[in-house]
Amino acid sequence: MSTPGHGNGATGSPAGQGLRLTPFRGLRYVPERVGSLSAVTSPPYDVVVRPDGLRHLETADPHNIVRLILPQAATAADRHRQAAETLRRWQEENVLAADPEPALYVYEQRGDGILQRGLIGALRLTPREEGVVLPHEDVMPHIIEDRAALMRDTGANLEPLLFSYRGNGNGTEGAAGVIEQVIRTEPLLSTLTDDGYAHRLWAITDPHDLDTVDKDLSHQRALIADGHHRWATYLRLRAEQPAPGPWDYGLVLLVDTARYPLRVRAIHRLLHRLPVAEALAGLGGAFRVRTLDGPLPDALDALAEASAVPGGNAFVLAGDGRFHLLDRPDPDLLARTIPGDRPQAWRELDATVLHSTLLEHVWQVPDAPEHIGYIHETAAAVQQAELHGGTAVLMHPVHEDVVRELAEQGVTMPRKSTSFGPKPATGLVLRSLALD
Template sequence: MNKRGQAAEDGLHMIPFRGLRYVSERVGSLAAVTSPPYDVVVRPDGLHHLESADPYNIVRLILPQAASPVARNEQAAETLDRWLAEGVLAPDPEPALYIYEQRRGEILQRGVIGALALSAPDEGIVMPHEDVMPHVVADRTALMRTTAANLEPLLLTYRSDGTTTGASAVIERIIHESALLATTTEDGFSHRLWSVTDPADLAEIAADLTHHQALIADGHHRWATYLRLRDELPAPGPWNYGLVLLIDTARYPLQVRAIHRLLNRLPVADALTAVEGLFRVRDIDGPLPCALDALASAAAEGNAFLLAGDGRFHLLDRADAGLLARTVPADRPEAWQRLDATVLHAALLEHVWRIPDSPEDITYIHDTEAAVIQAERRGGTAVLMHPVREDVVRELAQQGVTMPRKSTSFGPKPATGLVLRSLSIDA
């Protein structure tokens, strides 16, 4: 097998599982119990909003609130057990793969949710493209170990030849049948879920996926958690698999957005003073959309960043070549060296601003407007980023090269709470 960039006969291996799903009669609405992935919830406003939406909202499992990490995890496990005992959540009667559809306007995404066999990065079957933060992996590992559950699917992508065969053919057949559930969340996305239990359909999907490798689009920390827990429990069993949503981007391309940085302890004035002479700095008049347009134009020519937090927008571009030569590691591919995230972390954060990559100093925020608002509230600096192209992400991943953590945000992301996987039921 070619480890990098080549399809392989021993590629992806996805198996059915007995999905845990909300019993619609026991909750206010399916939309009210769902949540974005744990790392997209903007604390504290988003957390409180979700908690108040329904007493059974999934956020009580993925982001439990208690005085200590141990207490939080135990609370999540107790909540999961109680919801199962009360019939709020119930396992499906037989193992299944699930077809999942998201739609809003012209955006349409369909894929397969299942339990995917875990593989190490050097096997080239599932390819990460970002580094992870050890403290986040430790946090997610403790939660998953205590609850013995995969509470939300990772988002993985692969590329077919675009024809309606294999998994795509099964998807196209199944979506004309009655769905297990259908709901519309407050972000305007409609969601539908179908189960696949027919042995012939399952075999068709399985045979197709053995010819493919997958890119982790969203969920690097949860993937690292899967691998850590598998290594803790090396005997064959349910921990050798992890819950994923697998999307064929040849048929359903994902959107790629940037993840912004909020520098909690660095005022904008200090940030600008430090970069004087090292970047060209221009003030951008107008509202946020105009500033983002200016960022996009500058990013087409080279590295560019938009600073906010003082009520204005400041565009940084045309980095000093000597600064980049001194700070950006030269032992990686040129495409990696040119990444905005690489230059931000290696040149600006580590060398110019001298900011450690710790939760106290840097907050990672997906929503652009939220990043600006939080920077203004805290007296810090929001560093707004321009998204990376998917082909660059995939090219680096195929070479086994990871990007700086939180470099991309692929979407739309699956709603959390539509289907869960219990490791004890799957045992």
């Protein structure tokens, strides 16, 4: 793998000790071999709503990327072997083909009032103690195990992680200047996905442009916006290698949020084995409870209003055909159940109160996949709870500044506390480690 030169000076990190984003030979769909680029893309693996969303993607095109990121078979080992075989076959059949030379890729998404541009490349992996890549959420070991087996068997990074960094806001210099120049040229691909987002991709191969990007990013550090489990997987797989090589890098999308702010949404909880009636009965006087009239949008408005109160923790419970707003938690209960050795911003997080107070203490719900699910879309969370007799806990999003503040202190939030977006579409560019 070729690595551009280091820069000098310091802003976010000392020069040469910051982000190192390196070119790679992207593996991309050959348009003539698939129905359409839109039909072969997918949301990230953990956003696909299963089983309906999975089935929709599988039937959209026989070569949809979901067959690689979420292969279906009887056992985990069979799933991972199947994905590896599918990836090998698609390359042999020229469904997927490698670009002729290593490149960084400019990626653009536009839709729903958002314009996002960033750089896709192979990022040098750094341990947490170096402070170059800042995680902000805890992770679940069983997910890392699954993703590691999939990456190990396929020998590929199948989808880019979403990272954010803060540039200087100047669109004429550094990486931002390179991006602004490149987007004036003809893109490698352009497609419109079912969610209404338009996607475009360009390759950066000019040595001068690559050096400019490298010097700029060598001063920067990044927040993991989306992909904590895959980042932890990258680090695990690198630790397994006996010598330096392609596993020292992982596929990411870097977005300068000084120019292109991300949208932060909540991730909702689905309590599979706790019916709403039991959840409400178990509260006692722990929270004020109000049953709301009206549809889901009205319930979310009420949640936002309750969450806007300084220090106010609020949730909406759903699953019994109605919506129940929980707010004004008992301060004494919070003091007894929330660890006091963390920053105040962490202790006041809705996710902290949910996990430390409600799930662990009040409802005594075990922290295991068979008990707690995580769903990004509010309507889907409500639907699943109603279908299966569980409880959906709808959350209000946390502000990005709080996330970054805690990450810079080395403090992680409860797992699945945030959903940054828009997330990159999976399937536009892959990284095969065999090509590096």
